[in-house]
Amino acid sequence: MAFSLNETTLLSAVKSGSILSIVNSTLAPGYGIYYATVQKDSTSIVGSKVFSPTSWISVEKVADASIVNSPIEQGSYSSYNKVKRPPGVRAVFTLEGLTGFSGAIPNVTNLSLLSRTNLIATLDDMIASANTYDIETPDTVYTGYDLERYDFKVDAKSGVTMLTVEASFQAVLTEAEVTLSSDQQGAITDKNQNGPGTLKKVPGQAASKAVTLDSVKAAWNSGTTSLSSSLSTTATYVENGLQSAVDTVNTAYTKATDSASMQLKDGITTLAKVIT
Template structure:
């Protein structure tokens, strides 16, 4: 990586701070040479007739920041910076990235890579880091008993819960039901008597 000479004033204006909720630094102030911010999302849509489509929802993705950070100092200092950024990657926590123009809250370090070289007798540490926004939501739980769904509440009648009504006693058929059953039985017997078998049997 090639470093470009910049003045002390430019260094001060381009410094970023990384602070936790208590306002303490989780990384030393860094000079940032390049940064890219991605604020993504996705529009949910459904195709309709004649090649048209209807969009009916939007999902916002977490903010992502890719930054080239630079630190300079003794070998011991640079090693401490490497240890700190490794701890940030391992920890499940978030912090704020304070830039000269904006403060990005609830960020965490996703991954990083680094290189070392020497400039003016001091060691220089270059870190390319990817930060991702953390969004916390409150999940609401319901105590509704879904084991019993009535036919009125079900979207489809077949979705209704089956209810165990216990042992039932058969009811005596009515006179009309009895007569209909006897007629059906008589027709069945007459039909059996008229069955014709192929010749030879």
């Protein structure tokens, strides 16, 4: 429960003469929007209230998930068949100004210094920034939400001094930050040893070692051996290829020579028969 000093309701309760009415008018359900996280260049303070409207009209929580719509094997339905979407909160609240001629003048009769112009500017800053907010209600506190959309209206039904705002907040889903690093003993640790998702040291993993002269010599000898082996293998392949090409040419030449000799022999034999 929050303490409220709305002059209009308080005077109405005093005039009624009922003690219970006075208590109910000064004690109001706890509604509020507070800074949960702020950007580094922000002047806002975590835990402070963003603004205090004149009254809260409604607060609605929206949460849904996407479930697989294709047939699945009986008994195989599990968490990976269901994707949770970020929940949202829709809040409707009002701020009463002092006059309809200017929104920059706050209604000091309600013991408030927040003007309609300042409220709109604050909402614009919330849209532009990457801060998160905690939304307090009498039932629960919705933590880690950011403003994604808002609209406001001023109409004849509520009065030209009454600003009605509808704000839509969406939850910012976060995971534990884990940054891996390895020491010279081959152990993996995370950056935040005390935070959620902390990894224990696991020996035997890949580690970075200091460079020494011996390691450089070993790398150079290994490279020299590899290069020598590669050159030797390449030379062998070239030699074998040339020998194969020579053998192929010799075979083709021998076959061509034999064929020409046979043709010449047959021609001479035929010519001799004709002459005789």
